[in-house]
Amino acid sequence: MPEVVVQGGEEASYFATMVGTTLAQNVEAHPEKFDDFRSVDADVAIQITDLDLAVTLTFRGDRCTIRDGIQGQPRIRIVTDSDTFNKLSLLRIGPFGLPVYVDGPGREVLRAMATGKLRIGGMHHVNTLNRVTRLFSVV
Numbered sequence: 001m002p003e004v005v006v007q008g009g010e011e012a013s014y015f016a017t018m019v020g021t022t023l024a025q026n027v028e029a030h031p032e033k034f035d036d037f038r039s040v041d042a043d044v045a046i047q048i049t050d051l052d053l054a055v056t057l058t059f060r061g062d063r064c065t066i067r068d069g070i071q072g073q074p075r076i077r078i079v080t081d082s083d084t085f086n087k088l089s090l091l092r093i094g095p096f097g098l099p100v101y102v103d104g105p106g107r108e109v110l111r112a113m114a115t116g117k118l119r120i121g122g123m124h125h126v127n128t129l130n131r132v133t134r135l136f137s138v139v
Contacts, residue, residue: 002027002037007067015053019046020066022089023057026135036131038062044132045074050081076129077121084112089138099133 004024006012027033040059047054047070056071057064070077078085090105100106112118123129 001062002034003063005063005065007065012066013053013055013068015048015051016055016066016068019055019057020064022138023064023066023135026138033135036134037064040064040128040131040135042075042125042128043072044128045070045077046085047077047079048082048085049079075122075125076132078118079121080112080118084109084118087112088118088133089136091133091137092139093134093137097134098130099137105139 002024004020004027006016006020008016027037037059038061041061042059044057044059045054046057054068054070056067056069056074058067058071078088080088087105087108091109092100092103092105094100099109101110109118113120120129
């Protein structure tokens, strides 16, 4: 089973703890996500602009380590506000394991991208981005 470790333990930010808990619960509740977890093999940064928070997720095999702040050179970097970040988890996953952008949550995410409220660096790493999207989708 995958291991999600929040570096710093009780000293870690509530955001790092929340991201770690969400990731661990999603993979535990949906064992089919374990293949995506093991296949990411990259650093992913998430920056929440309105709360001045950031974390880096380092996926290596069966382990993901979550650290406060932007660490190293993440392959994917998500920069957004807290409301939009929460909406990302509502993206449905459709055929071929791709996010669905034609329903309400999908259109909101596209609108956020079009208006600059959501910026994603490393979008050309499509496989990594799709895997991370599937890991955090709760619907």
